[in-house]
Amino acid sequence: MFNFILFGPPGSGKGTQSEKLIAKYGLKHLSTGDLLRSEIAKKTPLGLKAKKLMDKGSLVPDEVVIGMISDMVDANKGAGGFLFDGFPRTIVQAEELDKLLKARKTQINIVLAMDVSEAELVKRLLKRGETSGRSDDVNEDIIRARIAEYHKKTSAVLDHYQKFDKVVHVKGEGSIDEIFERLTAQLDRLQKKKD
Ligand code: B4P
Numbered sequence: 001m002f003n004f005i006l007f008g009p010p011g012s013g014k015g016t017q018s019e020k021l022i023a024k025y026g027l028k029h030l031s032t033g034d035l036l037r038s039e040i041a042k043k044t045p046l047g048l049k050a051k052k053l054m055d056k057g058s059l060v061p062d063e064v065v066i067g068m069i070s071d072m073v074d075a076n077k078g079a080g081g082f083l084f085d086g087f088p089r090t091i092v093q094a095e096e097l098d099k100l101l102k103a104r105k106t107q108i109n110i111v112l113a114m115d116v117s118e119a120e121l122v123k124r125l126l127k128r129g130e131t132s133g134r135s136d137d138v139n140e141d142i143i144r145a146r147i148a149e150y151h152k153k154t155s156a157v158l159d160h161y162q163k164f165d166k167v168v169h170v171k172g173e174g175s176i177d178e179i180f181e182r183l184t185a186q187l188d189r190l191q192k193k194k195d
Pocket of ligand 1 (some may be wrong): 008012016032033053059085087088124125172175
């Protein structure tokens with residue numbers, strides 16, 4: 001099994017690159033953002049609770065996203081590997097993910113961290129907000145709150161995986177294809193080493 005985390009601040013292009021990466025490597029894409037938005041669209045109790053937090057730019061509680069990921073991993077037992085997009089976003093989530101994979105005799109092989117300047121993140125998300133209908137992209141205050149939440153709770157996830165020497169930084173600015181090439185170069189290098 002080959003599992004990796006696509007890591008980066010809000011708007012760094014995790015969702016954009018994930019679509020291309022799963023097509024190339026045939027992995028199962030697990031995006032907690034997409035899973036939460038699907039709960040919101042279905043107006044489930046979980047979705048209604050998550051919406052209130054996401055609209056403010058806050059993270060949803062760890063146990064909610066951990067439960068969703070655990071269910072999805074179990075529902076995809078035949079997958080050749082997983083691409084985790086937007087998860088883990090806290091140290092607790094990272095520790096739970098490690099445990100969950102270990103119990104299934106697998107692990108995270110690499111964390112690809114996309115580095116993007118804050119000015120570029122804000123620009124991208126405001127642009128997406130013009131057409132996406134996403135309530136967390138509508139104004140700069142919410143976008144800045146999401147970035148602040150990233151610095152407060154999420155960036156530490158990198159320190160966690162750095163301890164195991166699993167983090168590789170990739171420049172997340174440039175064209176979508178250029179960034180895709182940088183990411184695939186790292187994944188191909190690692191896969192060659194494994195063979
Ligand atoms: P997510 O759905 O994970 O989304 P994101 O961080 O906003 O964006 P992403 O990095 O995927 O950017 P994208 O490719 O779309 O999270 C949303 C919310 O859900 C969180 O704020 C939180 O509340 C909640 N949540 C999710 N997971 C959670 C967890 N584990 N724990 C707790 N809460 C959780 O790109 C953004 C824009 O940039 C797009 O418009 C794209 O077209 C554009 N773009 C991409 N690459 C570009 C490039 N190279 N150049 C120019 N533009 C580019």
